[in-house]
Amino acid sequence: MPLETIDRGRIERLEILSPAGIADASLAAVIPAERILEMYRKMVEIRLFDERAVKLQRQGRLGTYPQILGQEATQIVPPLCLRSKDWLLPTYRGQGSYYARGMELRYSLLYWAGDDRGTRFPEENNDMMFAIPVGAHLTWAAGLAWAEKLKKQDGVALAYLGDGTTSKGDFHEALTFAGQFKLPVIYLIENNHWAISVPREKQAASPTLAQKAWGYGARGLVVDGNDCLAVYKAVSDAVAAARAGLGPTVLECETYRMGHHTTADDASRYRSASELEAWKRKDPVARLRRYLALQGLWNDADEAKLLEEAQAMIQREIEAYESFPAPNPLNMFSDNYESAPWPLIEQRRELAELLELKKAHEPVFELPPAEGRFP
Numbered sequence: 056m057p058l059e060t061i062d063r064g065r066i067e068r069l070e071i072l073s074p075a076g077i078a079d080a081s082l083a084a085v086i087p088a089e090r091i092l093e094m095y096r097k098m099v100e101i102r103l104f105d106e107r108a109v110k111l112q113r114q115g116r117l118g119t120y121p122q123i124l125g126q127e128a129t130q131i132v133p134p135l136c137l138r139s140k141d142w143l144l145p146t147y148r149g150q151g152s153y154y155a156r157g158m159e160l161r162y163s164l165l166y167w168a169g170d171d172r173g174t175r176f177p178e179e180n181n182d183m184m185f186a187i188p189v190g191a192h193l194t195w196a197a198g199l200a201w202a203e204k205l206k207k208q209d210g211v212a213l214a215y216l217g218d219g220t221t222s223k224g225d226f227h228e229a230l231t232f233a234g235q236f237k238l239p240v241i242y243l244i245e246n247n248h249w250a251i252s253v254p255r256e257k258q259a260a261s262p263t264l265a266q267k268a269w270g271y272g273a274r275g276l277v278v279d280g281n282d283c284l285a286v287y288k289a290v291s292d293a294v295a296a297a298r299a300g301l302g303p304t305v306l307e308c309e310t311y312r313m314g315h316h317t318t319a320d321d322a323s324r325y326r327s328a329s330e331l332e333a334w335k336r337k338d339p340v341a342r343l344r345r346y347l348a349l350q351g352l353w354n355d356a357d358e359a360k361l362l363e364e365a366q367a368m369i370q371r372e373i374e375a376y377e378s379f380p381a382p383n384p385l386n387m388f389s390d391n392y393e394s395a396p397w398p399l400i401e402q403r404r405e406l407a408e409l410l411e412l413k414k415a416h417e418p419v420f421e422l423p424p425a426e427g428r429f430p
């Protein structure tokens with residue numbers, strides 16, 4: 056026969072926990088109850104934080120903020136499968152993943168207030184700064200994973216991206232490299248179904264995004280991204296495969312952005328209310344709570360206590376954020392280069408002069424407002 060089938064390919068999808076909170080016992084049993092409770096607590100905390108952050112933005116106490124409402128499982132769970140020395144490369148919608156790794160929420164607020172002190176990660180972590188340019192960090196993740204391999208270390212790099220970002224050249228460059236060199240890297244797609252106002256269907260003709268992995272010699276899996284147990288299993292397996300030298304994995308986690316793209320967006324202009332309603336029924340937080348209650352691990356009193364403690368913690372973080380002393384504008388020139396190029400040295404000198412002048416003429420002299428803020 057002249058026509059030979061070389062590979063038929065398979066698309067597999069992992070879901071352990073049904074929206075009603077019933078788990079596939081054989082798969083759920085491998086995750087300790089303490090771990091699942093930790094996921095739940097952190098998801099509730101980040102949801103409350105997210106809600107408060109939007110209010111702060113509306114009150115003019117924060118800059119543009121990208122909500123993660125609905126994506127708590129993909130934010131909180133994957134970092135819990137990593138060691139602190141593994142590399143984490145989030146997108147701008149990543150404050151949950153930093154929080155899961157122990158970053159204090161006051162720094163997330165500082166970041167979204169446009170203050171570079173907002174990138175104060177815990178010392179022991181290999182956390183990279185938010186990637187605001189979509190896709191740029193995907194090749195960095197491949198590079199970090201390559202360095203781990205060259206140094207014969209067993210560190211893994213986990214990079215997040217959105218469904219829209221799979222259309223960027225960087226995604227394909229990174230995967231070509233990662234597949235060819237069998238790198239310990241995981242690309243976790245938060246398929247939240249929208250890239251600002253562009254729907255997933257317009258993003259790629261392939262039925263799934265995970266299957267793109269095969270073309271590069273990587274593994275690909277579709278995961279129910281609102282199912283914490285499935286996300287935990289999929290990421291843990293991908294981490295184990297990476298440490299065992301089996302190369303990269305692409306995980307397409309199906310989830311939904313329930314809020315606006317950022318506080319600068321209005322999703323009601325391009326998205327139907329019925330679509331949102333359908334996804335609300337698959338809410339990752341409520342789903343895990345149902346599971347925990349059915350297992351006898353959680354009740355209303357536990358919930359009330361958690362909410363009270365979380366609100367108090369968030370309030371403390373907001374107060375800490377708002378009592379940071381004003382930043383010194385000259386700091387924007389620090390920590391960028393080992394030896395700065397001359398145009399930056401010039402700009403720093405000019406700004407220092409301007410600040411001196413401002414001090415001398417305080418009430419009548421104001422610096423011009425900053426323009427071109429993200430996005």
Ligand SMILES: Cc1ncc(C[n+]2csc(CCOP(=O)(O)OP(=O)(O)O)c2C)c(N)n1
Nearest residue numbers: 148187188189217218219220249250251430
């Ligand atoms: C290189 C680059 N081009 C364009 C933008 C503007 N931009 C910001 S977010 C976004 C859409 C990203 O969608 P997706 O990858 O699905 O991520 P999501 O925000 O939905 O998680 C775009 C085009 C950018 N930040 N960087």
